[in-house]
Amino acid sequence: MKKVLKFGGSSLSDPPALATLLEVISENIEKGNEVIIVCSALDGITNLINDLVEIAIAGNDISHGMRDLEERHYGLVRSHLEVKRQNQVLLGLKLYFNQLEEMLSGISALGEVSARTVDRALSYGELCSAFLFASLADQYCKKAVFADTRQLIKTDSNYGQANVNEEFSNSLINTFVKENEGSIPVFTGFIASNEAGITTTLGRGGSDYTSAIVAAALDADEIQIWTNVDGIMTADPRMVRKAFSIPRLSYSEAVEMSYFGARVIHPPTMFPARAKNIPIVIKNSFNPSFEGTVISETSTLNGSLIKGISCISEICLITIQGGAMVGEKGFSGRLFSRLAGEGINVLLITQASSQHSISLAISPRDISLARRVINREFEQDFETGRLDQPDFDDTLSIIAVVGENMRRKRGLSGKVFSSLGRSGVNVIAIAQGSSELNISVVIDRRDVSKAMNSVHDDMFLSPVKTLNVFFCGVGNIGGTLLRQIDSHHSFLEEKRHIKLSLIGVCNSKSILFNPEGVSAKSWKHDLQQKGEKGTVNDFIERAFEMNLPNSVFVDNTGSIKVPELYPRLFEKSFSVVTCNKIGNTGKFSTYAKYRDASSKFGVDYLYETTVGAGLPIIKTLQELLVCGDEILKVEAILSGTISFVFNNYKGDRTFAEVVRLAQENGFTEPDPRDDLSGLDFARKMLILARETGLKTEFDDLDLAPILPDNCLNATSVEDFYKELEVSEDYFSAMKRKAAEENKVMHYVGILEGGRVKTELLMLDSGHPFYNLSGSDNIISFTTNRYLDNPMVIKGPGAGAEVTAAGVLADLVRVGAD
Secondary structure: OEEEEEEOHHHHHOHHHHHHHHHHHHHHHHOOOEEEEEEOOOOOHHHHHHHHHHHHHOOOOOHHHHHHHHHHHHHHHHHHOOHHHHHHHHHHHHHHHHHHHHHHHHHHHHOOOOHHHHHHHHHHHHHHHHHHHHHHHHHHOOOEEEEOOOOOOEEOOOOOOOOEOHHHHHHHHHHHHHHOOOOEEEEEOOEEEEOOOOEEEOOOOHHHHHHHHHHHHOOOOEEEEEEOOOOOEOOOOOOOOOOOEOOEEEHHHHHHHHHOOOOOOOHHHHHHHHHOOOOEEEEEOOOOOOOOEEEEOOOOOOOOOOOEEEEEEEEEEEEEEOHHHOOOOOHHHHHHHHHHHOOOOEEEEEEOOOOOEEEEEEOHHHHHHHHHHHHHHOHHHHHHOOOOOOEEEEEEEEEEEEOHHHOOOOOHHHHHHHHHHHOOOOEEEEEEOOOOOEEEEEEEHHHHHHHHHHHHHHHOOOOOEEEEEEEEOOOHHHHHHHHHHHHHHHHHHHHOOEEEEEEEEEOOOEEEEOOOOOOOOOHHHHHHHHOEEOOHHHHHHHHHHHOOOOEEEEEOOOOOOHHHHHHHHHHOOOEEEEOOOHHHHOOHHHHHHHHHHHHHOOOOEEOOHHHHOOOOHHHHHHHHHHOOOOEEEEEEEOOHHHHHHHHHOOOOOOHHHHHHHHHHOOOOOOOOHHHHOOHHHHHHHHHHHHHOOOOOOHHHOEEOOOOOHHHHOOOOHHHHHHHHHHOHHHHHHHHHHHHHOOOEEEEEEEEEOOEEEEEEEEEOOOOOOOOOOOOEEEEEEEEOOOOOOOEEEEEEOOOHHHHHHHHHHHHHHHHHO
């Protein structure tokens, strides 16, 4: 096989990687393959020469930069070449450095530089690199010959982005290789010359392009591009940490990926290779055993409808609108021909079907020139008001979703836009070509990382979805929830395909963030040792700044202040999961505002645990209503404390003794009246009423007290117990009555006929609550469909374990949407 191997600057600069490249050459020779080499400049050298040009223009000292340039190359000579070979190579390099230094001195004297001179200056990076590598290949592999492509690749005089004369160049390349048959030719990448022999360059990615030009000229069987990454990735791994290598791409897919920012390979490289059907293999010199990415005529499925997501981080979107465009033939032609005539590249075009407006994306560096061109061409239309003044927005980016499998796939665009919408990313403009190879979307630059991660999560990674969780409140329930997350994270990923990434944790005094994830095991130690002083307001502001996709705020507090932050969280596309009842039990307008805001911004607002801890009460109620059922009556006992007290107030026990027992078992607050007042129970009934569609206020509830006034008004907890003992006749009379009638006594909440009440009832054996025991909660729904036999839900309705489990279940529901 005839192989063209292009070696990138990062590989040539690193001693272990350099050794790998020499081994690759030797292995190919041993297999009988013909090898042709193309070299980039050493890593960072092109930028260094650019900097030296700028320093020279300013008239400043270039000696420090020149020394750095020389030592980078001399160091490789001294460390890798035999002593007897060193002098010749050092002298050759010194000659190039002297030429460059002389040129920079001339630039310094003039105080300016032409594009032609810049091309010549930049050429020394590749000249030095290829000249040096030819000597290394000659020593370690086989006889090698240095090939200066300024003598072999001919172009026009478009300095900085020269166009190749393929026929003439092919002839020169073939002649050179034949004349040096038996030797390894080592070509300089990136550089060429015009017909007059003046140095030109091939633009960004020029060394890749050189390898394709050489391969096409020689009818090579394969092009290998050796770089510092494992092939072409599904997205930029610096932005999307879950990006992975793509095994195979078509030429068309690779062009789209590279055009929209994938830097591993550049669009011009594909065209000579495609014309000769030469596969391109992207390999990693730091991981040579990895197969990398193969680019060829055909693509393969990779388990997804798309192949990758790329982006152009900085663009300017120009929007022109006005009546002059409607039905005006040739308007677009005038616009784009004038821009092209000035060398302005248009990255994306989108036009309204009404023809009233057109938008186009360009590089921000072309804004001033584009503004002059447009104003000059349409000056009369602007003056007469037939066109509005063009709008230039340079705060934007483009992301592109690419893949040949996208063709004619229904719902793909919807999935992309749904993913962006879910993460609060506003789509400003859209473009999709008739080839259906990509969907390009213009978005706010601040949202690029979030958008890339969100779409990548939804399109790849089997079905695993990552939720970025921000945790407020780490008391009894919060701490228990973190322990449950720690013990269940593997199960959630493997079975539920949801990954909970704990990004931030806060309590009332401290905040802690880790973009890599706070440990659910060591969070307490980390919060104490690494946490910063801050309020919950500071916490959410930092969370907003992180701008992560699929963000969820978990409120484990009982704070009045935290729910006030929910609207801002919804606006920033945060879902909210809460066990805090306060947000839903204030004014109805506040309850409605929270629900409307979450719906408006397309995020979840889940609060299952505010009524029945881990019991699926709200979810069940919502599903009954969604299915068109009508709620006729709801009966409930929604207090573990009240349930325990009345289930145990039997026999010879006094009411005071049962309340003390409940407190000793942890079923009450420090002051049992907080539970026995029935107010918390009433708030749960209020939430249920509102969930059925009633605009109920707390004052509309009809609440019968459990305790007589003397007990409620006691000055201390001990006095409260004394008053309970004094009032035992009040309670025992009801207990006797219930026993005589073979009934049980319970404090029940009832929602019926648009009204809510709580009252102490005597229930007979036919009632679903008759056999309630312990501290369980219970609720029954009587509906049109569950009329004769109501739906009953029963189980523990309080306690850190079940409440935390309920919050965790809501988190999983967010991930499942």
